[in-house]
Amino acid sequence: MIDVRFPTALQLMLNLALAHSEGVAQLSSTQLAGALGTNPSLVRKLLSRLANAGLVRSSFGRGGGIRLGRPADAITLGDVYSAVLGETSLWAPRAVPHRCLVSSNVERYFVDLAAKADDAVLRTLKHKTLADSLSELRILDAARKPVSAHRRARPT
Amino acid sequence: MIDVRFPTALQLMLNLALAHSEGVAQLSSTQLAGALGTNPSLVRKLLSRLANAGLVRSSFGRGGGIRLGRPADAITLGDVYSAVLGETSLWAPRAVPHRCLVSSNVERYFVDLAAKADDAVLRTLKHKTLADSLSELRILDAARKPVSAHRRARPT
DNA sequence: AAATATGCATCAATCATTGTTGCACATCAA
DNA sequence: TTGATGTGCAACAATGATTGATGCATATTT
Numbered sequence: 001m002i003d004v005r006f007p008t009a010l011q012l013m014l015n016l017a018l019a020h021s022e023g024v025a026q027l028s029s030t031q032l033a034g035a036l037g038t039n040p041s042l043v044r045k046l047l048s049r050l051a052n053a054g055l056v057r058s059s060f061g062r063g064g065g066i067r068l069g070r071p072a073d074a075i076t077l078g079d080v081y082s083a084v085l086g087e088t089s090l091w092a093p094r095a096v097p098h099r100c101l102v103s104s105n106v107e108r109y110f111v112d113l114a115a116k117a118d119d120a121v122l123r124t125l126k127h128k129t130l131a132d133s134l135s136e137l138r139i140l141d142a143a144r145k146p147v148s149a150h151r152r153a154r155p156t
Numbered sequence: 157m158i159d160v161r162f163p164t165a166l167q168l169m170l171n172l173a174l175a176h177s178e179g180v181a182q183l184s185s186t187q188l189a190g191a192l193g194t195n196p197s198l199v200r201k202l203l204s205r206l207a208n209a210g211l212v213r214s215s216f217g218r219g220g221g222i223r224l225g226r227p228a229d230a231i232t233l234g235d236v237y238s239a240v241l242g243e244t245s246l247w248a249p250r251a252v253p254h255r256c257l258v259s260s261n262v263e264r265y266f267v268d269l270a271a272k273a274d275d276a277v278l279r280t281l282k283h284k285t286l287a288d289s290l291s292e293l294r295i296l297d298a299a300r301k302p303v304s305a306h307r308r309a310r311p312t
Numbered sequence: 313a314a315a316t317a318t319g320c321a322t323c324a325a326t327c328a329t330t331g332t333t334g335c336a337c338a339t340c341a342a
Numbered sequence: 343t344t345g346a347t348g349t350g351c352a353a354c355a356a357t358g359a360t361t362g363a364t365g366c367a368t369a370t371t372t
């Protein structure tokens with residue numbers, strides 16, 4: 001199963017960022033679950049990690065909900081990734097019987113290699129903030145509805 | 157489940173490279189399975205992809221087996237990764253109901269982002285060849301058996 | 313012809329992630 | 343104070359891609 005925790009968390013954060021930019025202070029986990037096409041439980045599991053990292057803040061009780069913990073331009077996609085995936089590496093070595101030059105050393109070698117790949121991914125994600133992403137989404141949206149005011153075609 | 161196809165394939169290729177450097181022309185899938193601590197079936201599934209990419213060659217019949225398709229210094233880790241994982245991306249977007257600026261565009265946005273991350277990973281893997289890896293394994297091995305000739309301790 | 317080895321299809325097992333449910337606790341409004 | 347709303351969290355079932363196991367046709371060497 002392809003891992004969708006990062007995509008889900010990112011889409012969640014973008015929803016919060018959009019809501020904030022439109023003057024909506026906070027969203028409930030039920031609203032977020034609806035927007036993500038999933039259930040409040042999964043949302044809360046992700047929120048728990050995001051809250052630990054300070055990326056979101058939640059308020060209890062009636063009228064409560066979730067809001068961004070920092071301004072959208074102070075949260076990078078790398079922050080979201082690290083918060084949700086933690087130290088999880090892209091790959092893990094296969095445990096092999098130690099019998100030769102390769103098998104006795106390849107696990108350590110591979111852990112190191114995976115760490116380099118993890119770094120490479122994180123570097124690409126640290127370049128962009130939620131605010132950047134929101135801008136790009138606006139551009140994509142404008143391109144989707146061509147030229148003039150009225151929308152030409154239904155989205156497929 | 158963390159994906160171990162790339163690690164397994166890499167360890168397989170390194171075994172072939174080591175065998176070749178030691179004058180062993182080829183290994184059978186059963187031998188490879190033994191070295192990897194798994195079964196010949198999985199090995200052959202991986203070999204099928206590796207063979208399609210020209211990274212290994214197999215000979216049929218009695219005395220047959222698998223050997224590298226090119227010299228070890230002409231095969232990068234990126235070649236192995238692409239052969240085994242194909243176009244598989246690190247992440248896939250979660251399909252969300254299209255209802256707002258974010259939800260209507262985030263899937264395309266995310267596919268693009270994932271492609272950038274995939275590129276970053278592949279770039280790090282293209283720097284190293286199997287021959288480079290084998291050299292590094294030799295260094296690790298030397299570090300593991302300190303100083304003088306006789307081995308001091310059993311590997312754990 | 314016999315032995316060995318790959319190639320490939322089918323089927324079951326595994327296991328992290330996802331989805332569901334229930335409930336305690338916190339907060340606001342009337 | 344009470345009721346409504348919402349988070350936090352634990353337990354459990356469902357899902358689905360990968361792994362593991364088996365059988366057999368085909369190819370090649372001795």
